[in-house]
Structures are given as C-alpha cells and as structure tokens.
Amino acid sequence: MGQTIEGKTAIITGAGSGIGRATALQLAKEGVNVGLIARTESKLEKVASEAAEYGVKAVIAPADISNAEEVEYAVKKLHDELGFTDILINNAGIGVYGSFLELDPEEWKRTIEVNLYGTYHVTRAVLPQMIEKDSGDIINISSSSGLKGTAGSTAYSASKFAIQGMTEALMQEVRRNNIRVNTLNPSLVATELVFGDDLEEQDKEKYMQPEDLAEYMVSQLKLHPRIFIKQSLQWATNPF
Numbered sequence: 300m301g302q303t304i305e306g307k308t309a310i311i312t313g314a315g316s317g318i319g320r321a322t323a324l325q326l327a328k329e330g331v332n333v334g335l336i337a338r339t340e341s342k343l344e345k346v347a348s349e350a351a352e353y354g355v356k357a358v359i360a361p362a363d364i365s366n367a368e369e370v371e372y373a374v375k376k377l378h379d380e381l382g383f384t385d386i387l388i389n390n391a392g393i394g395v396y397g398s399f400l401e402l403d404p405e406e407w408k409r410t411i412e413v414n415l416y417g418t419y420h421v422t423r424a425v426l427p428q429m430i431e432k433d434s435g436d437i438i439n440i441s442s443s444s445g446l447k448g449t450a451g452s453t454a455y456s457a458s459k460f461a462i463q464g465m466t467e468a469l470m471q472e473v474r475r476n477n478i479r480v481n482t483l484n485p486s487l488v489a490t491e492l493v494f495g496d497d498l499e500e501q502d503k504e505k506y507m508q509p510e511d512l513a514e515y516m517v518s519q520l521k522l523h524p525r526i527f528i529k530q531s532l533q534w535a536t537n538p539f
C-alpha cells in the first residue's frame with residue numbers, strides 16, 4: 300500500500316536551516332531530488348552538498364520568497380535543472396513577537412509578506428505544472444499559532460491563520476487534479492526561529508526536533524495518492 304517517493308522531485312523553501320533543512324535531507328535520503336530556496340546562498344550550498352551525499356540531485360535557487368520576480372526566476376531555474384516538481388514544501392517563514400501596539404508596523408507587514416505572500420508566490424509559480432501533470436503534493440507549514448492566537452503574536456498568527464484559509468480553499472480547487480494541499484501545524488520545534496542560540500543542549504531535547512517534522516512529512520507523502528491528511532497538529536509529548 301502507499302507509494303514510493305524515490306525518484307520524485309521536491310522544492311523546499313527555507314531549506315537553509317531548521318525544519319526546511321531537515322526536510323530536504325530526509326527527502327534526499329528517500330531518493331528525492333531536491334530544489335532548495337532561501338535567501339542565504341552559503342547555507343543552501345551546505346545543505347545541497349549534504350543532500351547530494353545521498354546520491355540525488357540537489358540544486359539551490361536563492362530567493363526572497365516575498366518577491367514575486369525572484370520567486371519566478373528561482374522556480375524556473377529549478378524546473379530547468381530538475382524537471383517537474385512533484386512535491387512543494389512551503390516552509391520558509393519568520394516570526395516577530397510583541398504586543399499589538401508595540402510591534403513595528405513595518406515588521407507586522409513584513410511578516411505577512413514573507414509568510415503569506417511568500418507561500419502564495421511560490422505556490423503560484425509551481426502549481427501550473429502540477430495541474431498540467433494532474434498530480435502533486437503541496438505541504439504548507441502553518442503553526443499551532445495558525446489555529447489559536449496567543450498574546451504577543453498578532454502578526455505571526457494573522458499570517459499563519461491566513462495560510463490555513465488559503466490552503467483549505469486551494470485544496471478544494473485542485474483536489475480534482477489529484478493535487479493534495481494541506482497544512483502542518485507544529486507547536487514548538489527546537490530551531491533558531493524560536494530559541495535563537497540560547498537553548499542548552501539538554502533542554503533542546505525536550506522539544507520536537509526538525510527531524511521529527513521531516514519524518515512526519517515523508518510518511519505523509521508516502522500515503523496512497525487517493526488519501527491525504529487535510530490538516531494536522533504536532534505536539535511535543537512532554538516538554539515540561
């Protein structure tokens with residue numbers, strides 16, 4: 300039952316660190332060719348060379364996902380060098396925190412531009428090929444903050460709630476094209492985004508690791524094409 304993903308091609312945004320890096324490497328381990336997008340070229344190069352050790356093609360395409368032109372150029376480069384995209388992992392994101400009135404309006408706007416419009420731009424660049432081929436997987440990384448607001452996270456929550464809505468609506472549009480679009484909604488994962496460099500190694504272990512999410516996504520992608528998980532919420536067992 301299920302399907303193999305070996306030989307498929309994936310684009311992963313935010314692939315330079317954290318969840319994106321772990322997912323790119325887990326997919327490469329499964330024999331998936333990977334196209335890597337983020338802004339910092341040096342980090343992408345490092346992940347690409349680690350991924351290539353699994354014997355797959357790994358191509359980088361540095362871009363700021365909030366910029367539609369950069370995204371178009373990057374996705375074209377990946378399509379030219381890797382061919383059709385079977386799997387899109389919309390993972391790149393930023394977080395800003397602070398009370399509603401204290402948050403800098405420019406940072407508020409930037410959060411929406413990166414998290415929501417970034418996901419939109421990349422999906423828009425990849426989707427036509429998936430529709431043409433009548434298959435594909437799009438996983439959008441939202442957050443537990445995309446299902447429940449908490450004090451101090453108005454910008455982040457707004458961007459992540461918006462991703463839920465966009466995902467659900469797009470899913471209804473393209474499920475007839477055998478394209479599975481869904482969100483993953485992790486609670487705290489031990490990455491730079493949440494903890495910076497502050498976290499002690501022993502404390503880090505209490506939280507979900509980027510590799511846990513990567514394994515989760517791979518198992519989801521291996522489900523038979525007739526079924527998909529519409530939305531899921533990942534929690535750490537005992538971080539206390």
Ligand SMILES: NC(=O)c1ccc[n+]([C@@H]2O[C@H](COP(=O)([O-])OP(=O)(O)OC[C@H]3O[C@@H](n4cnc5c(N)ncnc54)[C@H](OP(=O)(O)O)[C@@H]3O)[C@@H](O)[C@H]2O)c1
Nearest residue numbers: 313315316317318337338339363364391392487488490492
């Ligand atoms: N960590 C958690 O607890 C947690 C929980 C729920 C959801 N999430 C979500 O999971 C995703 C990954 O987060 P993470 O924790 O792995 O964070 P991370 O380690 O900070 O990684 C974020 C990645 O996104 C890239 N990125 C940021 N802004 C970008 C832009 N404008 N254009 C292109 N790439 C950009 C970063 O690379 P550059 O800076 O080089 O561009 C980096 O590769 C995010 O969407 C986050 O909201 C995280």
